[in-house]
Amino acid sequence: xxxxxxxxxxxxxxxxxxxxxxxxxxxxxxxxxxxxxxxxxxxxxxxxxxxxxxxxxxxxxxxxxxxxxxxxxxxxxxxxxxxxxxxxxxxxxxxxxxx
Numbered sequence: 001x002x003x004x005x006x007x008x009x010x011x012x013x014x015x016x017x018x019x020x021x022x023x024x025x026x027x028x029x030x031x032x033x034x035x036x037x038x039x040x041x042x043x044x045x046x047x048x049x050x051x052x053x054x055x056x057x058x059x060x061x062x063x064x065x066x067x068x069x070x071x072x073x074x075x076x077x078x079x080x081x082x083x084x085x086x087x088x089x090x091x092x093x094x095x096x097x098x099x
Contacts, residue, residue: 018097035093041086045079 013035018028044067050058055076062068062075071078 013097021096031093031097034089035097038086038090038093042083042090045083045086 013028013032015025015028018031019025023031044065050061053061059076062079067079068075
């Protein structure tokens with residue numbers, strides 16, 4: 001997935017455009033890290049083959065990937081929420097960057 005984003009130019013950053021929006025060099029660096037981190041989180045937490053998977057299969061897969069660490073309560077709900085937050089971060093950063 002990350003390769004797809006690189007090839008399409010979605011993760012390309014134009015520091016000059018971000019500077020024109022008033023960001024400092026440090027803020028641009030943080031923006032880029034946050035954008036890449038969000039894409040990475042989505043990549044880890046989502047696979048197209050999950051669409052029709054049962055809860056038991058998803059839970060087993062998450063546990064196999066050791067994504068249960070630091071999670072209390074319902075693992076599926078927690079990881080679904082993490083996926084939602086990562087996707088929203090990507091959208092928020094992208095909207096700011098590409099306006």
